[in-house]
Amino acid sequence: MKDDVSVIIPAYNEAAVITATLNSLNSLPHIKEIVVVDDGSNDGTAEKAKAAGAQVIVQPFNKGKGAALTRGLQESLGEYICFLDADLGESAACAAKLYQPIKVGNADIAIAAFPPAKSKGGFGVVTNLARFGLRSFTGKEFQSPLSGQRAMSRGAAERLAPFADGFGVEVSFTIDAYRAGFRVIEIPVEMFHRETGRDWRGFYHRGRQCCHVARVFLEKARDRGRGFD
Ligand SMILES: O=c1ccn([C@@H]2O[C@H](COP(=O)(O)OP(=O)(O)O[C@H]3O[C@H](CO)[C@@H](O)[C@H](O)[C@H]3O)[C@@H](O)[C@H]2O)c(=O)[nH]1
Numbered sequence: 001m002k003d004d005v006s007v008i009i010p011a012y013n014e015a016a017v018i019t020a021t022l023n024s025l026n027s028l029p030h031i032k033e034i035v036v037v038d039d040g041s042n043d044g045t046a047e048k049a050k051a052a053g054a055q056v057i058v059q060p061f062n063k064g065k066g067a068a069l070t071r072g073l074q075e076s077l078g079e080y081i082c083f084l085d086a087d088l089g090e091s092a093a094c095a096a097k098l099y100q101p102i103k104v105g106n107a108d109i110a111i112a113a114f115p116p117a118k119s120k121g122g123f124g125v126v127t128n129l130a131r132f133g134l135r136s137f138t139g140k141e142f143q144s145p146l147s148g149q150r151a152m153s154r155g156a157a158e159r160l161a162p163f164a165d166g167f168g169v170e171v172s173f174t175i176d177a178y179r180a181g182f183r184v185i186e187i188p189v190e191m192f193h194r195e196t197g198r199d200w201r202g203f204y205h206r207g208r209q210c211c212h213v214a215r216v217f218l219e220k221a222r223d224r225g226r227g228f229d
């Protein structure tokens with residue numbers, strides 16, 4: 001099989017972990033390029049990503065995750081696309097389990113289902129909101145409704161782009177994928193990411209996520225009401 005997978009990694013102030021994430025991708029087969037989209041970081045993320053051998057694109061200012069993924073897709077060349085977060089560290093090495101089934105045609109979109117979190121981060125509010133909304137729009141129960149680790153063909157990605165703003169990107173993408181008739185599967189993988197804690201930073205982060213996810217559901221419900229579904 002050809003080296004035709006573009007890995008796209010949005011990264012905002014991820015200097016502490018980006019090197020480990022990129023190093024763990026080096027041994028994987030079929031990767032054509034790794035595109036890190038530095039979303040206006042001020043901690044040297046871009047320099048670390050370059051030093052680890054990635055192609056780095058720098059957003060002029062912090063535009064949010066959805067915009068970073070749209071930019072990464074525009075700048076990438078591979079026939080297959082794999083979105084990964086910057087904070088996976090060594091567990092990024094599981095990414096092949098996501099793109100292999102797409103390359104052999106077993107599904108159109110593969111989403112990583114994570115094991116239960118190791119530490120208690122949030123209270124599950126955003127995850128449950130996302131799960132509930134996706135169930136009502138797609139009829140399907142998602143184990144990891146917010147998971148940004150996703151593989152697909154370039155054709156599928158381009159059909160679903162440009163992506164929703166900020167942290168609304170995953171739920172919007174999943175609903176649009178169902179509406180477009182793509183075969184979406186969740187694949188259990190041993191991936192782990194940084195858990196946000198129960199400090200003010202964690203509550204601020206989850207508050208923003210909650211607003212972004214809720215906004216997507218309201219917009220999609222409005223579309224449905226207007227018969228665009
Ligand atoms: O303004 C931003 C904020 C974050 N990121 C990147 O987006 C990814 C996910 O952000 P993170 O802060 O790790 O969010 P989490 O809450 O830990 O992530 C969960 O929830 C997000 C959606 O709310 C999903 O995008 C993630 O895949 C999922 O793991 C990381 O690579 C970030 O560097 C950006 O590119 N721009």
Ligand SMILES: O=C(O)[C@H](O)COP(=O)(O)O
Pocket residue numbers: 121122123124125126127128146195196205206209
């Ligand atoms: O880490 C996450 O997946 C998000 O911050 C969601 O947090 P919550 O579902 O615990 O509110």
